[in-house]
Amino acid sequence: MSIHTLNTPAALIDVARMRHNIDRMQSQLDKLGVRFRPHVKTTKCKQVVEAQVAAGACGITVSTLKEAEQFFMNGVRDIVYAVGIVPTKLPQALALRQQGCDLKIVVDSLQVARAVADFGREHDERFEVWVEIDVDGHRSGIQADDDLLVEVGRALVEGGMTLGGVLAHAGSSYEYNTRAALVQIAEQERSRTVRAAERLRAAGLPCPVVSVGSTPTALSAEHLEGVTEVRAGVYVMFDLVMHNVGVCDLENIALSVLTTVIGHQEDKGWAIVDAGWMALSRDRGTQKQAHDFGYGQVCTEDGRVLGDYLVSGANQEHGIVARVSKPDVNITETLPIGTRLRILPNHACATGAQHPEYQAVNTDGSTEAWPRFYGW
Amino acid sequence: MSIHTLNTPAALIDVARMRHNIDRMQSQLDKLGVRFRPHVKTTKCKQVVEAQVAAGACGITVSTLKEAEQFFMNGVRDIVYAVGIVPTKLPQALALRQQGCDLKIVVDSLQVARAVADFGREHDERFEVWVEIDVDGHRSGIQADDDLLVEVGRALVEGGMTLGGVLAHAGSSYEYNTRAALVQIAEQERSRTVRAAERLRAAGLPCPVVSVGSTPTALSAEHLEGVTEVRAGVYVMFDLVMHNVGVCDLENIALSVLTTVIGHQEDKGWAIVDAGWMALSRDRGTQKQAHDFGYGQVCTEDGRVLGDYLVSGANQEHGIVARVSKPDVNITETLPIGTRLRILPNHACATGAQHPEYQAVNTDGSTEAWPRFYGW
Secondary structure (H helix, E strand, O other), rough: OOOOOOOOOOHHHHHHHHHHHHHHHHHHHHHOOOEEEHHHOOOOOOHHHHHHHHHOOEEEEOOOOOHHHHHHOOOOOOOOOOOOOOOHHHHHHHHHHOOOOOEEEOOOOHHHHHHHHHHHHHHHOOEEEEEEEEEOOOOOOOOOOOOOOOOOOHHHHOOOEEEEEEEEOOOHHHHHHOOOHHHHHHHHHHHHHHHHHHHHHOOOOOOOOOOOOOOHHHHHOOOOOOEEOOOOHHHOOHHHHHHHOOOOOHOOOOOOEEEEEEEEEEHHEEEEEEEOOOHOOOOOOOOOOOOOOOOOEEOOOOOOOOEEEEEEEEOOOOOOEEEEOOOOOOOOHHHOOOOOEEEEEEOHHHHHHOOEEEEEOOOEEEEHHHHHHOOO | OOOOOOOOEEEEEHHHHHHHHHHHHHHHHHHHOOOHHHHHHHHHOOOHHHHHHHHHOOOEEEEOOHHHHHHHHHOOEEEEEOOOOOHHHHHHHHHHOOOOEEEEEEEHHHHHHHHHHHHHOOOOOOOOOEEEEEOOOOOOOOOOHHHHHHHHHHHHHHHOEEEEEOOOOOOOOOOOOOHHHHHHHHHHHHHHHHHHHHHHOOOOOOOOOEEEEOHHHHHHOOOOOOOEEEEOOOHHHHHHHHHHHHOOOOOOOOOOEEEEEEEEHHHEEEEEEEHHHHHHHOOOOOOOOOOOOOEEEEEEEOOOOOEEEEEEEEEEOOEEEEEOOOOOOHHHHHOOOEEEEEEEOOOOOHHOOOOOOOEEEEHHHHHHHHEEOOOO
């Protein structure tokens, strides 16, 4: 198949851009002297993860146990499930470990730490557990200076489990857009997580792994002293949110949605395309950023950015393409029926999730289907 | 399986509520004396569509040719593909018709009407084509009084195709929330579509079908003189957007996402749940409505609405549950780790699309997996 013959809508991966993004992150972390553990939730795609591992990644991060199961089947052993475990999911985690998967699980409460230890002893399994650290008030985790941190660590060790390390994610880094602010939040993520590790060690507990990461902080950190590994996901594709944060150019965005113009409302300067929110996702992550890209930036079929033409509205299978600065009264001539366009997405994780497969596009325009999975 | 043993997150369908919603719409349209053609894009689920057909539906509406293919395989013959066709999709439409599917396609431009006629004659296929009418400036379609309407109709007939009728969708009905406004937009949808049909007939062209519909207008129309069929989709599940529009109660919403509390941020009054935007969708359809439900309304595991506890934030696999009126400082006691909750969604079409299957919940709490498909 070629990009010109694909059915639309379709999720395209520009393979050259993807490889560039993978190499950029891997070199950055090689330079900083830490291991890299990509978050595969962005693509849930075997071929993408193989490229990440080939470039030097050490293990992967997952957001669901299904991702762990799928990638373990594909030969990845070293996996951290970076969402706080609940007792009802322990049998699924146990099954993975019993099959030989080096699965690490995460806790941020005494109640769950004890439940893991009880369940582990009951099933003769020494779970490796990492403690989640809250470095920015963004979501889950224990603050580095909270007494609870040592209590949780101790409950795990005394309960016979392996205390593998600490893990943090500076999710608030998505809210900044200057180099100075990103350097600062990266340093905050690093220093607070390292502090948590030091507190555990000072209490006589082990803490071999110090794991931090988000795409903006990973690309902005100036040093990572005390950190052993970094996690990041969306960097592999990038998207308009990351462009607004300031960590990529539009030309780095490797994911786009191929679509066809199916009609017009000439008076309004609208072209109607066959990519609605089902193909683009409902993500409006740029809505509150400095540059609101609507439901996506319009590009030509070969990937050239088309000025300020955006997907300004989206229904399930209809997108509305309009010029933002001034309605294009010649829209029927600018984008005639049948014109094929690429739409750069707000959020690569959300847009990818709408598609059963990617179409990997090589530099000669040939394409290859790369399946992705979904569900739990 | 039972609702108490399902893995979370999971998309639940309350079967009793669904049947009530199906019966309500079917009786309304029986009373108004028109056929009902449900839009299956909401669920893409065999079992749901079987219940709609059993209740009296005549044919279905689809938003993708894949839906047409899947439901034709399941035995539905009478299908309208309600998104404007483009020439590149004609081979797929042709294949369906050649297999015996009574597929109707839709156009709203002279260019595509001619392309359909040319392609049809070339392949010896008399396509049945409906002309899309714009009744509210919402999206696609030709205005009822535009000369283009008759030109398109004539191009189809003279090109040897079957002019099957006119089709409209008052998508702007979602923007209203009073009975009076809904009655008015329903009447506008009806009168303009009927006017289009009359103009075609006055020009000596056939127009047997007059098809209108949206969930709000279908439930608000006081009469449907001149209309032959109605289409609606989301009524089968309902959602918080429809609740805000005023066409259902919270107790009618048949779709919810089952989730588990995995942690807390006690100081902030947050419970963290394992349903993030991947399970709930990124849809924030209530954001601009009178009542903003965040990412969803929290209910107990058995479906009782939990005051003003909402999913106030969502990451990919994490949701943040908080009380809107005042942070719940006892959140760890109100919703302890392991608590299972149901989340009512903003938009049933978007939330369903995130899940490979529904779990149909019977009144005794037993569950059954109902698969749904996705993609194009």
